[in-house]
Amino acid sequence: MTRNSFDLKLQQLHEDLMSMGEVVAKQIEDSINALKEQDEALTDKVIEKDDIVDKFEEEIEDKCIKLMATEQPLAGDLRRIFIATKIITDLERMGDHAVDIAKIAKKLIGENYIKELIDIPKMAKIVEGMIKDSLEVYINRDISGAHEVSKKDDEVDKLYKNIFAELLIVMRKDPTTINQASQFLFVCKFLERMADHATNICEWTVYLECGERLKLN
Amino acid sequence: MSIISVKDLNLFYGTNHALKNINIEIDKNSVTALIGPSGCGKSTFLRTLNRMNDLIDDVKIEGQVLFEDKNIYKELNEIELRKRIGMVFQKPNPFPMSIYDNIAYGPRIHGIKDKKKLDEIVEKSLQGAALWKEVKDRLKKSAMGLSGGQQQRLCIARTIAVEPEVILMDEPTSALDPISTSKVEELMDVLKEKYTIVIVTHNMQQAGRISDKTAFFLNGEIVEYGKTEEMFHMPKDKRTEDYITGRFG
Numbered sequence: 496m497t498r499n500s501f502d503l504k505l506q507q508l509h510e511d512l513m514s515m516g517e518v519v520a521k522q523i524e525d526s527i528n529a530l531k532e533q534d535e536a537l538t539d540k541v542i543e544k545d546d547i548v549d550k551f552e553e554e555i556e557d558k559c560i561k562l563m564a565t566e567q568p569l570a571g572d573l574r575r576i577f578i579a580t581k582i583i584t585d586l587e588r589m590g591d592h593a594v595d596i597a598k599i600a601k602k603l604i605g606e607n608y609i610k611e612l613i614d615i616p617k618m619a620k621i622v623e624g625m626i627k628d629s630l631e632v633y634i635n636r637d638i639s640g641a642h643e644v645s646k647k648d649d650e651v652d653k654l655y656k657n658i659f660a661e662l663l664i665v666m667r668k669d670p671t672t673i674n675q676a677s678q679f680l681f682v683c684k685f686l687e688r689m690a691d692h693a694t695n696i697c698e699w700t701v702y703l704e705c706g707e708r709l710k711l712n
Numbered sequence: 713m714s715i716i717s718v719k720d721l722n723l724f725y726g727t728n729h730a731l732k733n734i735n736i737e738i739d740k741n742s743v744t745a746l747i748g749p750s751g752c753g754k755s756t757f758l759r760t761l762n763r764m765n766d767l768i769d770d771v772k773i774e775g776q777v778l779f780e781d782k783n784i785y786k787e788l789n790e791i792e793l794r795k796r797i798g799m800v801f802q803k804p805n806p807f808p809m810s811i812y813d814n815i816a817y818g819p820r821i822h823g824i825k826d827k828k829k830l831d832e833i834v835e836k837s838l839q840g841a842a843l844w845k846e847v848k849d850r851l852k853k854s855a856m857g858l859s860g861g862q863q864q865r866l867c868i869a870r871t872i873a874v875e876p877e878v879i880l881m882d883e884p885t886s887a888l889d890p891i892s893t894s895k896v897e898e899l900m901d902v903l904k905e906k907y908t909i910v911i912v913t914h915n916m917q918q919a920g921r922i923s924d925k926t927a928f929f930l931n932g933e934i935v936e937y938g939k940t941e942e943m944f945h946m947p948k949d950k951r952t953e954d955y956i957t958g959r960f961g
Contacts (some may be wrong), residue, residue: 498958567917567943569956706946 501566505684508558509581509634512586515551517584518631520623522548522593523689527619530600530682532613538604541597548590552583571703578699580631585692589626592685599678609665609672615679617656618686621647625693633700641697651690652712658683713910715740715878716761719909721775723765729758730756732932734775738878743900743909745919745940748929749955754912757929758880761910762797763790780877787871795822798871802883808853808868811838811847813868814855818874840906841869844924861892868899872907881904881911885918899921916956920944928952 522541529537559580562568568576625647632640662676694712701709714737723731731753738744746754759765760777763784777784785951788931795818802943822852824830834851838844847858864884871879876881883899885893900909900922914921919926920940927937928951936943936952947953954960 501958568914569920570947570953572957573945 497602498566501562501572503585504562505572505575506565508555508562508576508656511555511558512550512579513627513634515548515555515583515586516626518544518548518551518704519549519590519593520626521624522590523596523626523686525621526593526596526600527616529597530603531616532602533604535601535604536596536659538601540600542594545594546588552587555583556580572701574706577635582630582696585695586626589622589692591690591691595685596682599682601673601679601688606675609669609675610661613700614654614658614661615682615686618651619691620659621651621654621710622686622689622693625690629696629700633703634695636700636704637703638701641700645694645697648690648694648712651687655683655687667668713740714738715780716910717761717776717781718776719772719776719778721757721760721777723760723774723784724772725768726770730932731760733933735935736927736937738908738910739925740908741904742921742924743911744903745926746910746912746929747914747916747919747926747955748839749960752929753932754927754929755882758882758910760797760914761878761880762794766790777894795874795954796876797878797880798874798876799880799882800864800867800871800884802886804860804867804887806858806863806866808856809854810852811855811858811866812851814870815873818870822874827911837869837873838866839864840872840935842895842902859892861888861895864888864892864896865899868896868903869961871880872903876907878908878910881909883912886914893918916944926953930955 522544525537526541528534529541562576563573566572566612570659587651591644625644628640628644631637659680662680666673676679698709698711701707701711716738718734718738721731721734721802722729734757746758748754756765759771759833761779761784765771765773779788779793779797782788796906807817809817809934812834815837816830819830819833824833835844835848838847846862849959855863855957858866864887868879868884868937885896888896897918900911903909904924912925923940925938926940926943928947928949936949938948943952944956947956
Protein backbone atom coordinates (compact mmCIF):
# COMPACT_ATOMS: atom_id res chain seq x y z
CA MET A 496 0.00 0.00 0.00
CA THR A 497 1.57 3.32 -0.98
CA ARG A 498 -1.06 5.81 0.17
CA ASN A 499 -1.13 5.25 3.90
CA SER A 500 -1.81 8.84 4.82
CA PHE A 501 -4.69 9.07 2.33
CA ASP A 502 -6.13 5.80 3.58
CA LEU A 503 -5.99 7.12 7.13
CA LYS A 504 -7.91 10.20 6.01
CA LEU A 505 -10.51 8.00 4.33
CA GLN A 506 -10.82 6.00 7.52
CA GLN A 507 -11.35 9.23 9.46
CA LEU A 508 -14.04 10.24 6.95
CA HIS A 509 -15.82 6.92 7.60
CA GLU A 510 -15.61 7.46 11.34
CA ASP A 511 -17.07 10.94 10.94
CA LEU A 512 -19.95 9.54 8.90
CA MET A 513 -20.67 6.89 11.54
CA SER A 514 -20.60 9.57 14.26
CA MET A 515 -23.04 11.72 12.30
CA GLY A 516 -25.24 8.65 11.77
CA GLU A 517 -25.23 7.93 15.51
CA VAL A 518 -26.28 11.48 16.34
CA VAL A 519 -29.11 11.36 13.79
CA ALA A 520 -30.31 7.95 15.06
CA LYS A 521 -30.35 9.34 18.61
CA GLN A 522 -32.32 12.37 17.39
CA ILE A 523 -34.94 10.04 15.95
CA GLU A 524 -35.08 7.99 19.15
CA ASP A 525 -35.40 11.12 21.30
CA SER A 526 -38.05 12.70 19.09
CA ILE A 527 -40.23 9.56 19.27
CA ASN A 528 -39.68 9.28 23.05
CA ALA A 529 -40.63 12.95 23.38
CA LEU A 530 -43.81 12.17 21.42
CA LYS A 531 -44.61 9.06 23.50
CA GLU A 532 -43.86 10.66 26.87
CA GLN A 533 -45.04 14.19 25.96
CA ASP A 534 -41.64 15.39 27.22
CA GLU A 535 -41.25 19.11 26.42
CA ALA A 536 -37.65 19.31 27.61
CA LEU A 537 -36.75 16.46 25.28
CA THR A 538 -38.46 18.15 22.32
CA ASP A 539 -36.38 21.29 22.99
CA LYS A 540 -33.23 19.19 23.21
CA VAL A 541 -33.91 17.59 19.81
CA ILE A 542 -34.62 20.96 18.23
CA GLU A 543 -31.41 22.52 19.58
CA LYS A 544 -29.27 19.53 18.74
CA ASP A 545 -30.10 19.89 15.05
CA ASP A 546 -27.31 22.48 14.96
CA ILE A 547 -24.87 19.68 15.74
CA VAL A 548 -26.20 17.64 12.81
CA ASP A 549 -25.86 20.65 10.51
CA LYS A 550 -22.33 21.28 11.76
CA PHE A 551 -21.40 17.65 11.06
CA GLU A 552 -22.67 18.08 7.51
CA GLU A 553 -20.59 21.22 6.95
CA GLU A 554 -17.42 19.76 8.45
CA ILE A 555 -17.62 16.48 6.55
CA GLU A 556 -18.39 18.32 3.34
CA ASP A 557 -15.32 20.54 3.88
CA LYS A 558 -13.18 17.47 4.52
CA CYS A 559 -14.41 15.86 1.29
CA ILE A 560 -13.67 18.96 -0.76
CA LYS A 561 -10.19 19.23 0.76
CA LEU A 562 -9.52 15.55 0.10
CA MET A 563 -10.50 16.01 -3.52
CA ALA A 564 -8.31 19.09 -3.85
CA THR A 565 -5.23 17.70 -2.15
CA GLU A 566 -5.33 14.00 -2.93
CA GLN A 567 -6.90 14.20 -6.41
CA PRO A 568 -8.62 10.86 -6.05
CA LEU A 569 -9.58 8.71 -9.01
CA ALA A 570 -11.83 5.71 -9.67
CA GLY A 571 -13.06 4.06 -6.45
CA ASP A 572 -11.52 6.69 -4.19
CA LEU A 573 -13.25 9.48 -6.10
CA ARG A 574 -16.60 7.68 -6.06
CA ARG A 575 -16.24 7.01 -2.35
CA ILE A 576 -15.60 10.66 -1.46
CA PHE A 577 -18.28 11.94 -3.82
CA ILE A 578 -20.79 9.52 -2.32
CA ALA A 579 -19.86 10.68 1.19
CA THR A 580 -21.08 14.16 0.18
CA LYS A 581 -24.37 12.61 -0.90
CA ILE A 582 -24.73 10.58 2.29
CA ILE A 583 -24.35 13.59 4.57
CA THR A 584 -27.20 15.28 2.71
CA ASP A 585 -29.42 12.25 3.34
CA LEU A 586 -28.41 12.18 7.02
CA GLU A 587 -29.00 15.91 7.40
CA ARG A 588 -32.48 15.56 5.92
CA MET A 589 -33.21 12.74 8.39
CA GLY A 590 -32.07 15.06 11.17
CA ASP A 591 -34.47 17.72 9.92
CA HIS A 592 -37.33 15.20 9.99
CA ALA A 593 -36.47 14.30 13.59
CA VAL A 594 -36.87 18.00 14.42
CA ASP A 595 -40.19 18.04 12.56
CA ILE A 596 -41.36 15.16 14.76
CA ALA A 597 -40.14 16.95 17.92
CA LYS A 598 -42.13 20.04 16.92
CA ILE A 599 -45.25 17.93 16.50
CA ALA A 600 -44.58 16.32 19.89
CA LYS A 601 -44.36 19.82 21.40
CA LYS A 602 -47.68 20.77 19.77
CA LEU A 603 -49.43 17.71 21.22
CA ILE A 604 -48.29 18.17 24.82
CA GLY A 605 -51.23 18.07 27.21
CA GLU A 606 -53.53 16.23 24.79
CA ASN A 607 -54.95 12.78 25.46
CA TYR A 608 -53.78 10.57 22.66
CA ILE A 609 -56.50 8.95 20.56
CA LYS A 610 -54.61 5.66 20.72
CA GLU A 611 -51.52 4.17 22.29
CA LEU A 612 -48.41 4.66 20.18
CA ILE A 613 -47.21 1.20 19.19
CA ASP A 614 -46.58 1.12 15.44
CA ILE A 615 -44.97 4.56 15.25
CA PRO A 616 -42.19 3.63 17.72
CA LYS A 617 -41.85 0.33 15.81
CA MET A 618 -41.29 2.25 12.56
CA ALA A 619 -38.78 4.51 14.31
CA LYS A 620 -36.78 1.55 15.65
CA ILE A 621 -36.50 0.04 12.14
CA VAL A 622 -35.36 3.40 10.75
CA GLU A 623 -32.72 3.84 13.47
CA GLY A 624 -31.36 0.38 12.60
CA MET A 625 -31.38 1.24 8.89
CA ILE A 626 -29.17 4.29 9.48
CA LYS A 627 -26.45 2.32 11.20
CA ASP A 628 -26.69 -0.64 8.81
CA SER A 629 -26.67 1.48 5.64
CA LEU A 630 -23.53 3.32 6.77
CA GLU A 631 -21.77 0.04 7.51
CA VAL A 632 -22.82 -1.25 4.12
CA TYR A 633 -21.24 1.85 2.50
CA ILE A 634 -18.00 1.58 4.49
CA ASN A 635 -17.65 -2.14 3.72
CA ARG A 636 -18.86 -1.84 0.10
CA ASP A 637 -21.32 -4.63 0.90
CA ILE A 638 -23.70 -5.03 -2.06
CA SER A 639 -25.72 -7.89 -0.61
CA GLY A 640 -25.99 -5.91 2.65
CA ALA A 641 -27.33 -2.97 0.64
CA HIS A 642 -30.14 -5.16 -0.71
CA GLU A 643 -30.89 -6.52 2.78
CA VAL A 644 -31.13 -3.07 4.36
CA SER A 645 -33.32 -1.75 1.58
CA LYS A 646 -35.81 -4.60 2.26
CA LYS A 647 -36.41 -2.97 5.65
CA ASP A 648 -37.79 0.00 3.70
CA ASP A 649 -40.59 -2.30 2.57
CA GLU A 650 -41.37 -3.08 6.23
CA VAL A 651 -41.53 0.64 7.01
CA ASP A 652 -43.77 1.26 3.99
CA LYS A 653 -46.08 -1.55 5.15
CA LEU A 654 -46.34 -0.10 8.67
CA TYR A 655 -47.00 3.33 7.18
CA LYS A 656 -49.88 1.98 5.09
CA ASN A 657 -51.37 0.18 8.13
CA ILE A 658 -51.16 3.25 10.37
CA PHE A 659 -52.59 5.41 7.59
CA ALA A 660 -55.56 3.05 7.15
CA GLU A 661 -56.12 2.82 10.90
CA LEU A 662 -56.05 6.57 11.43
CA LEU A 663 -58.44 7.10 8.50
CA ILE A 664 -60.97 4.86 10.26
CA VAL A 665 -60.52 6.79 13.53
CA MET A 666 -60.97 10.14 11.79
CA ARG A 667 -64.08 8.98 9.93
CA LYS A 668 -65.64 7.68 13.17
CA ASP A 669 -64.83 10.82 15.16
CA PRO A 670 -64.02 14.05 13.28
CA THR A 671 -62.83 15.69 16.50
CA THR A 672 -59.74 13.45 16.26
CA ILE A 673 -58.72 14.85 12.87
CA ASN A 674 -56.27 17.45 14.27
CA GLN A 675 -54.35 14.94 16.33
CA ALA A 676 -54.59 12.08 13.85
CA SER A 677 -53.29 14.22 11.01
CA GLN A 678 -50.25 15.13 13.16
CA PHE A 679 -49.59 11.41 13.66
CA LEU A 680 -49.87 10.95 9.89
CA PHE A 681 -47.19 13.61 9.43
CA VAL A 682 -44.96 11.76 11.93
CA CYS A 683 -45.39 8.53 9.95
CA LYS A 684 -44.64 10.33 6.71
CA PHE A 685 -41.41 11.73 8.18
CA LEU A 686 -40.34 8.27 9.33
CA GLU A 687 -41.19 6.82 5.93
CA ARG A 688 -39.05 9.51 4.25
CA MET A 689 -36.18 8.74 6.64
CA ALA A 690 -36.30 5.10 5.55
CA ASP A 691 -36.14 6.27 1.93
CA HIS A 692 -33.04 8.32 2.77
CA ALA A 693 -31.40 5.28 4.35
CA THR A 694 -32.22 3.32 1.18
CA ASN A 695 -30.60 6.09 -0.87
CA ILE A 696 -27.37 5.39 1.04
CA CYS A 697 -27.66 1.73 0.01
CA GLU A 698 -28.23 2.72 -3.63
CA TRP A 699 -25.09 4.84 -3.49
CA THR A 700 -23.18 1.83 -2.18
CA VAL A 701 -24.26 -0.18 -5.22
CA TYR A 702 -23.04 2.70 -7.40
CA LEU A 703 -19.74 2.78 -5.49
CA GLU A 704 -19.13 -0.88 -6.09
CA CYS A 705 -20.59 -1.43 -9.58
CA GLY A 706 -20.91 2.01 -11.16
CA GLU A 707 -24.62 1.26 -11.67
CA ARG A 708 -27.49 3.40 -10.48
CA LEU A 709 -30.12 1.01 -9.16
CA LYS A 710 -33.43 1.89 -7.54
CA LEU A 711 -33.76 -0.25 -4.41
CA ASN A 712 -37.07 1.17 -3.16
CA MET B 713 -11.15 5.16 -37.21
CA SER B 714 -7.67 3.91 -36.41
CA ILE B 715 -4.47 5.31 -37.86
CA ILE B 716 -2.08 2.85 -36.18
CA SER B 717 -2.84 -0.85 -35.71
CA VAL B 718 -0.56 -3.01 -33.64
CA LYS B 719 -1.00 -6.78 -33.87
CA ASP B 720 0.73 -9.39 -31.74
CA LEU B 721 3.75 -7.18 -31.12
CA ASN B 722 6.58 -8.71 -29.14
CA LEU B 723 9.86 -6.94 -28.49
CA PHE B 724 13.01 -8.36 -26.98
CA TYR B 725 16.10 -6.56 -25.71
CA GLY B 726 18.39 -9.58 -25.98
CA THR B 727 16.65 -12.19 -23.83
CA ASN B 728 14.55 -9.61 -22.01
CA HIS B 729 10.97 -9.88 -23.28
CA ALA B 730 10.06 -6.21 -22.95
CA LEU B 731 6.75 -6.10 -24.87
CA LYS B 732 4.40 -9.08 -24.80
CA ASN B 733 1.60 -9.71 -27.31
CA ILE B 734 0.62 -6.08 -27.71
CA ASN B 735 -2.60 -5.52 -29.65
CA ILE B 736 -3.93 -1.99 -29.87
CA GLU B 737 -5.66 0.36 -32.29
CA ILE B 738 -4.77 4.06 -32.02
CA ASP B 739 -7.63 6.32 -33.12
CA LYS B 740 -7.00 9.10 -35.62
CA ASN B 741 -7.23 12.70 -34.38
CA SER B 742 -7.28 11.70 -30.77
CA VAL B 743 -4.96 11.78 -27.77
CA THR B 744 -4.01 8.35 -26.45
CA ALA B 745 -2.20 8.21 -23.12
CA LEU B 746 0.13 5.38 -22.16
CA ILE B 747 0.44 4.92 -18.41
CA GLY B 748 2.13 2.41 -16.18
CA PRO B 749 4.89 2.01 -13.58
CA SER B 750 8.54 2.52 -14.44
CA GLY B 751 9.93 -0.24 -16.63
CA CYS B 752 6.53 -1.45 -17.82
CA GLY B 753 7.31 -0.95 -21.53
CA LYS B 754 5.32 2.16 -22.37
CA SER B 755 8.28 4.18 -23.69
CA THR B 756 9.59 1.09 -25.48
CA PHE B 757 6.19 0.76 -27.15
CA LEU B 758 6.14 4.45 -28.05
CA ARG B 759 9.54 4.18 -29.71
CA THR B 760 8.36 1.15 -31.68
CA LEU B 761 5.80 3.29 -33.46
CA ASN B 762 8.44 5.36 -35.26
CA ARG B 763 11.11 2.63 -35.34
CA MET B 764 13.38 4.43 -32.89
CA ASN B 765 14.05 1.00 -31.38
CA ASP B 766 15.87 0.09 -34.62
CA LEU B 767 18.73 2.23 -33.28
CA ILE B 768 19.20 -0.08 -30.29
CA ASP B 769 21.60 -3.03 -30.60
CA ASP B 770 20.26 -6.47 -29.86
CA VAL B 771 16.59 -5.58 -30.28
CA LYS B 772 14.24 -8.13 -31.86
CA ILE B 773 10.72 -7.24 -32.93
CA GLU B 774 7.96 -9.68 -33.88
CA GLY B 775 4.44 -8.90 -34.97
CA GLN B 776 2.96 -6.11 -37.00
CA VAL B 777 2.73 -2.34 -36.71
CA LEU B 778 0.52 -0.85 -39.42
CA PHE B 779 0.49 2.88 -40.08
CA GLU B 780 -2.43 3.77 -42.33
CA ASP B 781 -2.62 0.08 -43.24
CA LYS B 782 1.07 -0.06 -44.27
CA ASN B 783 3.53 -2.24 -42.37
CA ILE B 784 6.13 0.16 -40.95
CA TYR B 785 8.89 -2.49 -41.18
CA LYS B 786 8.14 -3.77 -44.65
CA GLU B 787 6.37 -1.03 -46.62
CA LEU B 788 7.76 2.25 -45.27
CA ASN B 789 11.32 3.49 -44.91
CA GLU B 790 12.28 4.91 -41.56
CA ILE B 791 13.09 8.42 -42.85
CA GLU B 792 9.66 8.84 -44.39
CA LEU B 793 8.09 7.22 -41.32
CA ARG B 794 9.77 9.62 -38.89
CA LYS B 795 8.62 12.58 -40.96
CA ARG B 796 5.07 11.36 -40.72
CA ILE B 797 5.37 10.23 -37.10
CA GLY B 798 7.20 12.93 -35.16
CA MET B 799 8.47 12.81 -31.62
CA VAL B 800 8.80 15.18 -28.66
CA PHE B 801 10.96 14.12 -25.76
CA GLN B 802 10.89 14.63 -22.01
CA LYS B 803 13.78 17.05 -21.93
CA PRO B 804 13.33 19.92 -24.39
CA ASN B 805 16.11 19.55 -26.97
CA PRO B 806 16.29 22.65 -29.17
CA PHE B 807 19.17 22.66 -31.61
CA PRO B 808 21.97 25.12 -30.75
CA MET B 809 20.87 27.55 -33.45
CA SER B 810 18.34 30.34 -33.92
CA ILE B 811 14.64 29.87 -33.31
CA TYR B 812 14.05 30.27 -37.05
CA ASP B 813 16.66 27.71 -38.00
CA ASN B 814 15.32 25.20 -35.48
CA ILE B 815 11.95 25.21 -37.22
CA ALA B 816 13.34 25.47 -40.77
CA TYR B 817 15.81 22.62 -40.25
CA GLY B 818 13.38 19.78 -40.96
CA PRO B 819 11.76 21.34 -44.06
CA ARG B 820 15.23 22.22 -45.44
CA ILE B 821 16.37 18.59 -44.98
CA HIS B 822 13.29 17.52 -46.93
CA GLY B 823 14.23 19.80 -49.83
CA ILE B 824 12.47 23.11 -49.22
CA LYS B 825 14.85 25.96 -50.11
CA ASP B 826 12.50 28.81 -51.02
CA LYS B 827 12.85 31.55 -48.34
CA LYS B 828 9.26 32.72 -48.64
CA LYS B 829 8.01 29.17 -48.22
CA LEU B 830 10.28 28.61 -45.22
CA ASP B 831 9.11 31.87 -43.63
CA GLU B 832 5.52 30.69 -44.00
CA ILE B 833 6.32 27.30 -42.50
CA VAL B 834 8.17 28.85 -39.56
CA GLU B 835 5.31 31.22 -38.76
CA LYS B 836 2.64 28.57 -39.22
CA SER B 837 4.49 26.08 -37.03
CA LEU B 838 5.15 28.58 -34.27
CA GLN B 839 1.48 29.64 -34.42
CA GLY B 840 0.49 25.99 -34.22
CA ALA B 841 2.62 25.57 -31.11
CA ALA B 842 1.19 28.74 -29.51
CA LEU B 843 4.65 30.29 -29.48
CA TRP B 844 4.56 32.81 -32.35
CA LYS B 845 3.52 35.87 -30.35
CA GLU B 846 6.25 35.28 -27.80
CA VAL B 847 9.12 34.88 -30.31
CA LYS B 848 8.11 36.64 -33.55
CA ASP B 849 10.36 39.59 -32.83
CA ARG B 850 13.44 37.49 -32.07
CA LEU B 851 13.45 34.67 -34.57
CA LYS B 852 17.16 35.14 -35.20
CA LYS B 853 17.99 34.81 -31.52
CA SER B 854 19.30 31.52 -30.14
CA ALA B 855 16.69 28.99 -29.11
CA MET B 856 18.83 28.22 -26.07
CA GLY B 857 17.74 31.55 -24.59
CA LEU B 858 14.11 30.45 -24.33
CA SER B 859 12.56 29.25 -21.09
CA GLY B 860 11.96 25.52 -20.54
CA GLY B 861 8.30 25.76 -21.46
CA GLN B 862 9.05 27.81 -24.55
CA GLN B 863 11.78 25.37 -25.62
CA GLN B 864 9.33 22.48 -25.38
CA ARG B 865 6.79 24.36 -27.47
CA LEU B 866 9.59 25.10 -29.91
CA CYS B 867 10.24 21.35 -30.13
CA ILE B 868 6.56 20.82 -30.84
CA ALA B 869 6.69 23.53 -33.52
CA ARG B 870 9.76 21.86 -35.01
CA THR B 871 7.87 18.56 -35.13
CA ILE B 872 4.80 19.99 -36.85
CA ALA B 873 6.92 21.95 -39.35
CA VAL B 874 7.36 18.77 -41.40
CA GLU B 875 3.60 18.17 -41.33
CA PRO B 876 3.45 14.84 -39.57
CA GLU B 877 0.28 12.89 -39.07
CA VAL B 878 1.16 11.53 -35.66
CA ILE B 879 3.05 13.15 -32.79
CA LEU B 880 4.60 10.90 -30.16
CA MET B 881 5.30 12.56 -26.83
CA ASP B 882 7.41 10.95 -24.13
CA GLU B 883 6.55 12.70 -20.84
CA PRO B 884 6.65 16.09 -22.57
CA THR B 885 5.82 18.18 -19.50
CA SER B 886 7.60 16.34 -16.69
CA ALA B 887 10.46 18.87 -16.73
CA LEU B 888 8.18 21.91 -16.91
CA ASP B 889 6.60 24.20 -14.32
CA PRO B 890 2.79 24.10 -13.85
CA ILE B 891 2.07 27.12 -16.07
CA SER B 892 4.19 25.79 -18.95
CA THR B 893 2.60 22.37 -18.44
CA SER B 894 -0.83 23.92 -18.68
CA LYS B 895 0.11 25.72 -21.93
CA VAL B 896 1.43 22.50 -23.50
CA GLU B 897 -1.69 20.60 -22.41
CA GLU B 898 -3.98 23.23 -23.90
CA LEU B 899 -1.95 23.01 -27.07
CA MET B 900 -2.54 19.24 -27.28
CA ASP B 901 -6.27 19.83 -27.27
CA VAL B 902 -5.89 22.06 -30.34
CA LEU B 903 -3.26 19.88 -32.06
CA LYS B 904 -5.46 16.78 -32.02
CA GLU B 905 -7.80 18.44 -34.52
CA LYS B 906 -5.06 18.06 -37.08
CA TYR B 907 -2.79 15.35 -35.67
CA THR B 908 -2.97 12.10 -33.73
CA ILE B 909 -1.12 12.25 -30.42
CA VAL B 910 0.26 9.36 -28.38
CA ILE B 911 1.66 10.46 -25.04
CA VAL B 912 3.52 8.66 -22.28
CA THR B 913 2.82 10.24 -18.92
CA HIS B 914 3.41 9.49 -15.26
CA ASN B 915 0.86 12.10 -14.28
CA MET B 916 -2.57 10.49 -13.81
CA GLN B 917 -4.31 13.81 -13.61
CA GLN B 918 -2.69 14.89 -16.88
CA ALA B 919 -3.79 11.68 -18.57
CA GLY B 920 -7.29 12.35 -17.26
CA ARG B 921 -7.27 15.95 -18.47
CA ILE B 922 -5.96 15.55 -21.98
CA SER B 923 -6.51 12.05 -23.31
CA ASP B 924 -9.45 10.44 -25.06
CA LYS B 925 -8.22 6.90 -24.49
CA THR B 926 -5.70 5.41 -22.07
CA ALA B 927 -3.66 2.21 -22.23
CA PHE B 928 -2.35 0.82 -18.93
CA PHE B 929 0.90 -1.11 -19.34
CA LEU B 930 2.27 -3.51 -16.76
CA ASN B 931 5.25 -5.87 -17.13
CA GLY B 932 5.29 -5.40 -20.90
CA GLU B 933 1.59 -6.10 -21.41
CA ILE B 934 -1.46 -3.94 -21.91
CA VAL B 935 -3.70 -4.71 -18.95
CA GLU B 936 -6.50 -2.39 -19.93
CA TYR B 937 -7.25 -0.01 -22.79
CA GLY B 938 -10.32 2.12 -23.12
CA LYS B 939 -11.96 5.51 -22.92
CA THR B 940 -10.13 7.57 -20.35
CA GLU B 941 -13.24 8.79 -18.56
CA GLU B 942 -14.45 5.20 -18.11
CA MET B 943 -11.06 3.86 -17.04
CA PHE B 944 -10.57 6.63 -14.52
CA HIS B 945 -14.11 6.38 -13.17
CA MET B 946 -14.62 2.61 -13.15
CA PRO B 947 -11.60 0.59 -14.33
CA LYS B 948 -12.42 -3.00 -15.27
CA ASP B 949 -9.19 -4.53 -13.95
CA LYS B 950 -8.20 -4.34 -10.30
CA ARG B 951 -4.56 -3.80 -11.28
CA THR B 952 -5.62 -0.67 -13.17
CA GLU B 953 -7.60 0.55 -10.17
CA ASP B 954 -4.64 -0.10 -7.85
CA TYR B 955 -2.26 1.74 -10.17
CA ILE B 956 -4.32 4.85 -10.84
CA THR B 957 -5.30 5.20 -7.19
CA GLY B 958 -1.64 5.02 -6.25
CA ARG B 959 -1.95 1.77 -4.36
CA PHE B 960 1.14 0.42 -6.14
CA GLY B 961 3.83 1.64 -8.49
